[in-house]
Amino acid sequence: MNVLTMTILIFACSLVAGLLGSLTGLGGGVIIVPVLALLFGVNIRYAVGASLVSVIATSSGAAAAYVREGFSNIRIGMFLEMATTAGAVSGALLAAHISPSAIAVIFGVMLLASAYLSSRPQPELFPPTGTNRLAERLKMKGTYPVGQGQQEYEARAIPFGVGVSYLAGIMSGLLGIGGGALKVLAMDQVMRIPFKVSTATSNFMIGVTAAASAGIYLRRGYIDPALAMPVMLGVLFGSMTGSRILPGAGTRALRIIFSVVILVLAFEMIYKGVTGSL
Amino acid sequence: MTKPLGKTWSDERMQRLIGNLLRWGVLLSAAVVLCGGAVYLSRYGSTRPDYAVFRGEPAELHTPAGIVNGVFHGSSRIWIQLGLLILIATPIARVAFSIFGFLLEGDLLYVGVTLLVFGVLVFSLFASH
Numbered sequence: 277m278n279v280l281t282m283t284i285l286i287f288a289c290s291l292v293a294g295l296l297g298s299l300t301g302l303g304g305g306v307i308i309v310p311v312l313a314l315l316f317g318v319n320i321r322y323a324v325g326a327s328l329v330s331v332i333a334t335s336s337g338a339a340a341a342y343v344r345e346g347f348s349n350i351r352i353g354m355f356l357e358m359a360t361t362a363g364a365v366s367g368a369l370l371a372a373h374i375s376p377s378a379i380a381v382i383f384g385v386m387l388l389a390s391a392y393l394s395s396r397p398q399p400e401l402f403p404p405t406g407t408n409r410l411a412e413r414l415k416m417k418g419t420y421p422v423g424q425g426q427q428e429y430e431a432r433a434i435p436f437g438v439g440v441s442y443l444a445g446i447m448s449g450l451l452g453i454g455g456g457a458l459k460v461l462a463m464d465q466v467m468r469i470p471f472k473v474s475t476a477t478s479n480f481m482i483g484v485t486a487a488a489s490a491g492i493y494l495r496r497g498y499i500d501p502a503l504a505m506p507v508m509l510g511v512l513f514g515s516m517t518g519s520r521i522l523p524g525a526g527t528r529a530l531r532i533i534f535s536v537v538i539l540v541l542a543f544e545m546i547y548k549g550v551t552g553s554l
Numbered sequence: 555m556t557k558p559l560g561k562t563w564s565d566e567r568m569q570r571l572i573g574n575l576l577r578w579g580v581l582l583s584a585a586v587v588l589c590g591g592a593v594y595l596s597r598y599g600s601t602r603p604d605y606a607v608f609r610g611e612p613a614e615l616h617t618p619a620g621i622v623n624g625v626f627h628g629s630s631r632i633w634i635q636l637g638l639l640i641l642i643a644t645p646i647a648r649v650a651f652s653i654f655g656f657l658l659e660g661d662l663l664y665v666g667v668t669l670l671v672f673g674v675l676v677f678s679l680f681a682s683h
Contacts, residue, residue, distance in 0.1 A: 278599065278601060278603070279595065279600070317605070318605040329638050329641060333583075333584075335645065336644045336645060337577070354649075354664060354667055357649075361671055361674040362674060364678075365677070365678055415661075483644065484646075484671065486645070487646055487678075487679075490642045490678075491642065491679030494615075494616060494617075495617060496616070499635070500605065500611060501635045503605055505594070505634050508638065508641065509588065
């Protein structure tokens with residue numbers, strides 16, 4: 277296989293990853309690293325570097341569309357970004373001291389966790405009952421479009437949500453993923469923010485989180501331009517397409533489909549990591 | 555139910571501006587990466603890829619200054635890297651822009667929050683080792 281063929285194949289896979297990642301809010305990076313490492317035999321450090329770049333493309337490319345829809349909440353996003361960027365720097369610094377096999381195993385476990393989280397049935401709305409003093413003071417509340425009107429919401433359990441966000445940042449920096457699964461978990465499960473607001477805000481945050489670790493990866497020489505090129509372009513095109521169909525998409529069915537793909541890749545990553553054949 | 559909560563006019567406007575800023579940044583980045591990539595593939599498309607062994611990228615591809623300096627006498631790879639650098643800069647620009655947005659709204663709490671996030675990003679790209 278020559279460079280041209282490999283570039284085209286990687287572009288095609290990245291296109292699908294970007295589309296699925298955008299529709300589920302989990303980010304294209306969740307499957308980019310396993311696909312590059314398992315199907316194309318790319319060294320996991322280069323794979324993580326290319327994935328990080330694609331994660332930024334996913335987030336920044338879709339941001340305009342999410343903003344237009346009125347789902348994302350910039351204050352909640354920015355507040356949690358303090359935790360995710362700090363985590364991303366920690367994770368990127370940690371990555372240099374962990375062997376590729378260990379990273380593969382951690383990646384597999386992380387994928388399993390994502391698959392589990394996204395396969396759980398979730399109610400779409402969490403109308404606030406009473407007020408939360410911390411959320412009021414930090415202005416971590418808002419409204420989002422539902423049918424004809426606007427639905428109000430307010431963040432709960434903010435310190436716990438910040439903790440989960442820091443963990444999401446570490447995973448992002450270590451594995452080159454957007455950490456979208458954990459960010460959505462922090463917002464819709466922990467902080468009780470409506471699912472569509474959580475996904476859109478998570479997508480908004482992912483780029484900033486990934487940029488915090490991408491800087492470190494770039495300076496370490498982990499970002500290979502020839503490999504990152506088809507990954508970035510493919511994921512970007514896929515995610516922009518995905519963001520156009522978000523409001524009408526049935527989130528549950530998509531999450532299940534994506535979870536199955538993730539599950540297969542997860543076991544393969546753990547197996548290859550444990551046997552040291554990666 | 556229909557009363558807007560925690561969302562002002564300038565908040566909406568700021569978000570729209572940021573969204574457009576990001577889109578243009580990403581499109582510019584994609585165009586540069588695409589051009590560099592096309593030249594790269596026309597030169598090296600028929601060679602054998604080698605990403606299985608990790609060697610690390612050459613030093614001039616490591617730093618923002620190195621990439622910008624290398625662009626005018628550099629290879630197609632450095633052009634792709636410039637595009638990637640523009641891409642990495644889009645969320646950083648978004649954060650910088652948000653600082654002014656919150657300042658205009660007089661929301662000092664979030665000016666502080668955003669400054670902290672901006673500091674971490676600048677450290678990572680310019681000061682980390």
